[in-house]
Amino acid sequence: MILYSFFNSSTSYRVRIALALKGLAHELRTVDIRAGEQYAGPHRTLSPVGGVPVLVTDEGEVITQSLAILDYLDRIAPQVPLYPADPVQRAHVLELALLISCDIHPLNNLRALKYLADPLAVGPEARSAWYAHWIAEGLGAAEVLLQRRGSSTYCFGDSPGAADCCLVPQVANALRMGCDLTPYPRVQQIHATCLSHPAFQAAAPERQPDHRP
Numbered sequence: 667m668i669l670y671s672f673f674n675s676s677t678s679y680r681v682r683i684a685l686a687l688k689g690l691a692h693e694l695r696t697v698d699i700r701a702g703e704q705y706a707g708p709h710r711t712l713s714p715v716g717g718v719p720v721l722v723t724d725e726g727e728v729i730t731q732s733l734a735i736l737d738y739l740d741r742i743a744p745q746v747p748l749y750p751a752d753p754v755q756r757a758h759v760l761e762l763a764l765l766i767s768c769d770i771h772p773l774n775n776l777r778a779l780k781y782l783a784d785p786l787a788v789g790p791e792a793r794s795a796w797y798a799h800w801i802a803e804g805l806g807a808a809e810v811l812l813q814r815r816g817s818s819t820y821c822f823g824d825s826p827g828a829a830d831c832c833l834v835p836q837v838a839n840a841l842r843m844g845c846d847l848t849p850y851p852r853v854q855q856i857h858a859t860c861l862s863h864p865a866f867q868a869a870a871p872e873r874q875p876d877h878r879p
């Protein structure tokens with residue numbers, strides 16, 4: 667398998683965690699989204715929307731969208747499941763994963779921030795306020811959902827799953843952007859637990875071969 671990734675892309679980070687949890691061998695290829703490599707050339711053919719991650723399977727099938735990739739990995743390597751079998755528990759995992767993937771990430775994605783800057787001429791201070799606002803809205807909701815579901819080691823239960831794959835990279839982004847996480851103690855606790863897990867450590871941005879300041 668080939669994973670097209672960028673070290674501090676949170677959606678790539680989701681997939682790197684899943685690959686590490688499942689112990690799946692893969693080749694990592696960098697798409698420098700700071701340099702705009704996602705918008706042009708061969709990568710745009712792989713990813714019509716112009717982004718990472720993209721997974722190319724051993725059979726040469728191209729899969730975009732991190733949650734579709736997670737689902738694919740879960741089907742081909744079910745021994746370490748990312749979702750519980752119980753329908754309600756599975757829905758709760760998806761609920762949190764989708765909250766992060768649909769209600770936070772797109773609003774603060776690079777292309778959205780770039781569009782705010784140009785052509786909308788939103789200045790750096792207002793862009794930071796925008797970023798912090800959607801983090802607060804989203805992580806505030808995540809905190810409520812997580813507290814409602816109990817006090818398990820990970821988001822749901824005693825082993826990490828798809829919700830943790832989404833939560834940890836989103837928290838990494840929030841910390842990188844200087845957002846205050848003190849209102850979200852359960853989020854912080856799960857984040858800290860995940861960071862001590864070897865799969866999350868292997869997938870971390872600072873451990874990637876393309877990492878840079």
Ligand SMILES: N[C@@H](CCC(=O)N[C@@H](CS)C(=O)NCC(=O)O)C(=O)O
Binds near residue numbers: 674730778
């Ligand atoms: N919904 C997509 C989002 C993919 C995405 O946009 N990834 C970001 C990096 S985290 C990206 O490539 N951004 C490039 C840009 O916005 O120009 C997924 O979950 O895979």
